[in-house]
Amino acid sequence: MSPRLSRPSLSEALAAAAAAYQAAEVIPHCAVCAKPCCRLDKLVLELEWRQVKVLWRVDESRPAFDRRLAAGGGPAEIRAGNGLYYAHSKPCPAYDEAGHACRVYGQAVKPAGCSDFPVYEDGGSVVADLRCEAVDLEVLAASMARALGPAWRIVRSADREFPFLVTLSVRPVAAAGGRAGQGYSRGRRQK
Ligand code: SF4
Ligand code: SF4
Known part of the structure; x- marks a missing residue:
């Protein structure tokens, strides 16, 4: 080389x-910070299924979750598309508002976009x-x-x-x- x-x-x-x-x-x-990004009021969080499952504590299968989402059964802040999920308009469930901190900081489940x-x-x-x-x-x-x-x-x-x-x-x-x-x-x- x-x-x-x-x-x-x-x-x-x-x-x-x-x-x-x-x-x-x-x-x-x-x-x-006066306007924490983790509130997702401006930003859209891109998620893989495993991240949705852990962060939103989903206990049903992915097909069942997708069916519920498509039928308007929520979570209202999540949209599905291109094999991924997009959360917006409600604080991320991993956000600790009182401590202004991420509860999954340093963990594999934390979306890549958060670190970027x-x-x-x-x-x-x-x-x-x-x-x-x-x-x-x-x-x-x-x-x-x-x-x-x-x-x-x-x-x-x-x-x-x-x-x-x-x-x-x-x-x-x-x-x-x-x-x-x-x-x-x-x-x-x-x-
Ligand atoms: S990265 Fe930190 S300082 Fe920047 S918007 Fe998010 S919480 Fe606020
Ligand atoms: S996973 Fe952590 S860093 Fe990412 S939006 Fe949620 S609380 Fe913020």
Whole structure:
């Protein structure tokens, strides 16, 4: 394996930077958040069947649950589609409102989307969701710049349809000798 390929990929470095930002700037704020995302009043929680079964304490089979859901028998906050389930408009049953905490934190049943929100790596960029009041784009961009080094610059763009979603892409800084941006191999899905 060449030395270049053994270096961490840009995607991996961005994922690590996003995780470090969440740990340092977002998670400490959750305990005092004015609009917790786990209330699901703005966000939609994507769930697999096993997660619905555990979090909603469903004791019937999946076909029976699906039939009940389709017949309007609830839970009213869950919709089914594409083999998955989507919860919205009522607090997640795993949310401890008094303690402002997730009761399944660190457990396999916790949906992946919960860990990604509000900052995550996607296709060689970092996406920040401004529906989280703890997100500060200046601090996030500075944190990414520190993690990647001076060979890269951060470029921001808001989603046209959902402007609260901001993508922070990285571009190599032009430098003499064509060595700009070295140090990371590019992720497969980088645009
Ligand atoms: S919206 Fe942000 S700060 Fe508030 S609970 Fe969710 S992740 Fe934490
Ligand atoms: S599983 Fe935990 S983190 Fe995810 S929405 Fe429910 S309470 Fe929040």
